[in-house]
Amino acid sequence: MTTSNRGFLQALWDFFCSLKLAIFLLILLAATSIIGTIIPQGQLRPEYLQTISETKLKLYSTLGFFDMYHSWWFMLLLYLFTVNIVACSIKRLPRVWKIISEPTLIMTDSFEKSLSVTHDLRLEGDTVTLRDRMVAFLKAEFAAPVVTEHDGEFHLFAQKAPYSRLGVYVVHLSIVVIFIGALIGSFLGFKGYVNITEGGSVSSVQTFSGQRIDLGFTVKCDDFKVSFYDTGAPKEFKSLLTVMDNGRVVIDKRPVIVNDPLTYKGITFYQSSYGQDEAGGIFYFTVRDRKGGTPVKVSAGYGEKKLLPDGSTMQVLEATQEVSQFVPQFSGPAARIEVTPKGGEPVSFIVFKNFPAFDEQRGGALVFTYDGSDEKMYTGLQVAKDPGVWVVWTGCFMMVAGCCMAFFMSHKRIWVRVRKGHVTIGGGASKNPAGFQLMFDEIVDKLKKQ
Amino acid sequence: MTSSMMFNIATFSYLVSMLIFFAFLATRVKGVGLAGSLVSYFGFIVHTAAIILRWKESYDIGHGHAPLSNLYESVTFFAWTIILIFGIIDLKYKYRVVGAFVVPFALFGMAWAQLGLSSGIEPLVPALQSNWLLYHVITCFLGYAAFAVACGLSIMYLIKAGQEGAAGTAQAGGIISMFPSIKILDDLNYKAIMIGFPLLTLGIITGAAWANYAWGTYWSWDPKETWSLIVWFIYAAFLHARITRGWVGKRAAILSIVGFAATIFCYLGVNLVLSGLHSYGGR
Numbered sequence A: 001m002t003t004s005n006r007g008f009l010q011a012l013w014d015f016f017c018s019l020k021l022a023i024f025l026l027i028l029l030a031a032t033s034i035i036g037t038i039i040p041q042g043q044l045r046p047e048y049l050q051t052i053s054e055t056k057l058k059l060y061s062t063l064g065f066f067d068m069y070h071s072w073w074f075m076l077l078l079y080l081f082t083v084n085i086v087a088c089s090i091k092r093l094p095r096v097w098k099i100i101s102e103p104t105l106i107m108t109d110s111f112e113k114s115l116s117v118t119h120d121l122r123l124e125g126d127t128v129t130l131r132d133r134m135v136a137f138l139k140a141e142f143a144a145p146v147v148t149e150h151d152g153e154f155h156l157f158a159q160k161a162p163y164s165r166l167g168v169y170v171v172h173l174s175i176v177v178i179f180i181g182a183l184i185g186s187f188l189g190f191k192g193y194v195n196i197t198e199g200g201s202v203s204s205v206q207t208f209s210g211q212r213i214d215l216g217f218t219v220k221c222d223d224f225k226v227s228f229y230d231t232g233a234p235k236e237f238k239s240l241l242t243v244m245d246n247g248r249v250v251i252d253k254r255p256v257i258v259n260d261p262l263t264y265k266g267i268t269f270y271q272s273s274y275g276q277d278e279a280g281g282i283f284y285f286t287v288r289d290r291k292g293g294t295p296v297k298v299s300a301g302y303g304e305k306k307l308l309p310d311g312s313t314m315q316v317l318e319a320t321q322e323v324s325q326f327v328p329q330f331s332g333p334a335a336r337i338e339v340t341p342k343g344g345e346p347v348s349f350i351v352f353k354n355f356p357a358f359d360e361q362r363g364g365a366l367v368f369t370y371d372g373s374d375e376k377m378y379t380g381l382q383v384a385k386d387p388g389v390w391v392v393w394t395g396c397f398m399m400v401a402g403c404c405m406a407f408f409m410s411h412k413r414i415w416v417r418v419r420k421g422h423v424t425i426g427g428g429a430s431k432n433p434a435g436f437q438l439m440f441d442e443i444v445d446k447l448k449k450q
Numbered sequence B: 001m002t003s004s005m006m007f008n009i010a011t012f013s014y015l016v017s018m019l020i021f022f023a024f025l026a027t028r029v030k031g032v033g034l035a036g037s038l039v040s041y042f043g044f045i046v047h048t049a050a051i052i053l054r055w056k057e058s059y060d061i062g063h064g065h066a067p068l069s070n071l072y073e074s075v076t077f078f079a080w081t082i083i084l085i086f087g088i089i090d091l092k093y094k095y096r097v098v099g100a101f102v103v104p105f106a107l108f109g110m111a112w113a114q115l116g117l118s119s120g121i122e123p124l125v126p127a128l129q130s131n132w133l134l135y136h137v138i139t140c141f142l143g144y145a146a147f148a149v150a151c152g153l154s155i156m157y158l159i160k161a162g163q164e165g166a167a168g169t170a171q172a173g174g175i176i177s178m179f180p181s182i183k184i185l186d187d188l189n190y191k192a193i194m195i196g197f198p199l200l201t202l203g204i205i206t207g208a209a210w211a212n213y214a215w216g217t218y219w220s221w222d223p224k225e226t227w228s229l230i231v232w233f234i235y236a237a238f239l240h241a242r243i244t245r246g247w248v249g250k251r252a253a254i255l256s257i258v259g260f261a262a263t264i265f266c267y268l269g270v271n272l273v274l275s276g277l278h279s280y281g282g283r
């Protein structure tokens, strides 16, 4: 390798080890992330064109702003950031490891000057007595010391929580672990959705990227129910799901609600939406003439025109299981129907299942009551498989644990040098110097009183 | 007594506490500072009782959920966490003047909630019916509160540092001489962020865990999530900036204020300005 080559590699390495780069990248990531919160992500062309011009659309789409968290430049920033963390940690870890595994055992005069707190004491006794006394004292008040003899003096070294110095590296490693988990999920997992009509079943789902994925088993929706509060706000969406594998029922009518998904063979089904299966529903009505006569039962599908005994026709325009969301004074199922008298203009109005007498007030020639429907609902399920998720949680756990180690624990060290009739104590901590000073002063006080 | 009356008493206590702290700034009488702290503690106790009572009231109505589900409840809880973190720092470090710069944040939140937000107890929509709501909201807000305290300290820092710079000597006169030294303010700022950062980290993680549990995706880059990450990046930058020389002091104080501005945007701005999955204050 030529020197200039080595010089270049060295420069590159230094560049990636630099803390300035880390601060720059963190601020850049924060700043660029804002873009994707302002520009809606993943919409269709016409939706964008309602708010921005054609030229802007072109520019933004070239810059990847419409899916910016997956754009090449944002990914590049994330990768640079990861390399930065790894390089920086690799460079510093050996030094920190050395502090932990090969502590300085001897407090020389020059080392003493580098310590943040020191104290000199005159104590009676020869060196051996003093040494034993100091060993017992440190053991009782701080931590068991290592004793080294050097030039006729004794040096004691004691420490607490040396491994807290690794907290920072646990945090940095955790970020890499989370990235790995995310990559595993994006390569080996999928996210999709499926709609199942009540009574129906599926054995494959559609991913958001448009692929069909075979589940390898069958999911059946036995029932779907939605319930509402008095205010008309939704209270609960509930699907009853049955899973069949190889013709055998393995999960029977398990209720699935929002915040309580179903998992089978690593694939999870989440309650996410619902709707009425427009094709299947049949609506039931009773129609009677205001002037008398026997009431007639009528059943109709969506949009189907039905002939009534007096020659007029009716059809169902829309229907709901719970009308209070639209007409707060009423509750229960309701249908909006359109009735066209023979040779007349069509009129449309609402009939309510729970208020059978209501239509009398309308004053029409025919009086309608709504008897309900056997409409089919469908349940909308999100389907996901993510084998990387446990790696992500491991990373998250490491991050929190590492943060606590880095912030709330401190590597405290105390050195003692014993000469004849003369003891010197010094110490330092990796965090919170003020707190260490207090503890140190207390220890010295106790020693003086002994 | 109803919970909303108790919230009013708490709000009033914070107002009185703030005024006493201002008087303390002016008079520098020690007892006045103590009175300011005590009044804020009184407010905190009433506030705590009010939150518990509101929780009970929601069960009495039949909705039965922790009072953390709409904007009114979250703002009052945020104010509560600010006073909590302030109390911890007050008891531990005893720099009473800090109250003059932190209690106003809580007072502002409470006043806004009492006067401007609808305080009805509403039932929970299906998306929020989970214990994760509790873990997520509590950790996030404790983190936010620590950042609010850091922001108050940073404002004090900038005032004090500016005064000293102008006077040209270390002896700044008047009210500002009551402030802790800029070294201590800088250190307290760092300590508050040291408390806030792990809490925000936990808040983001519990949010991700909840999203994964409820929707099968731990991260979907929805605006609220993204803004919480932006806040996290800013405070991570703050922590690293301190390690390098030259970023202690004034620049650290500014970064801490920027961080809190981003926090507030994450909390309120996202809902009021942007759109997303999180429903607080959407209407």
Ligand code: HEM
Binding pocket: A016, A017, A018, A019, A022, A081, A084, A085, A088, A089, A092, A168, A171, A172, A175, A403, A406, A407, B233, B236, B239, B240, B243
């Ligand atoms: C968002 C990503 C990151 C997080 C959450 C993070 C977290 C932390 C934490 C919590 C500390 C302890 C700070 C303190 O004690 O005040 C720390 C220290 C440090 N970080 Fe990071 N870090 C990140 C990215 C980086 C990157 C990209 C670098 C690359 C240069 C880096 C280099 C350092 C260094 C050199 C230290 C000081 C270590 C020491 O005190 O011995 N960090 N980091």
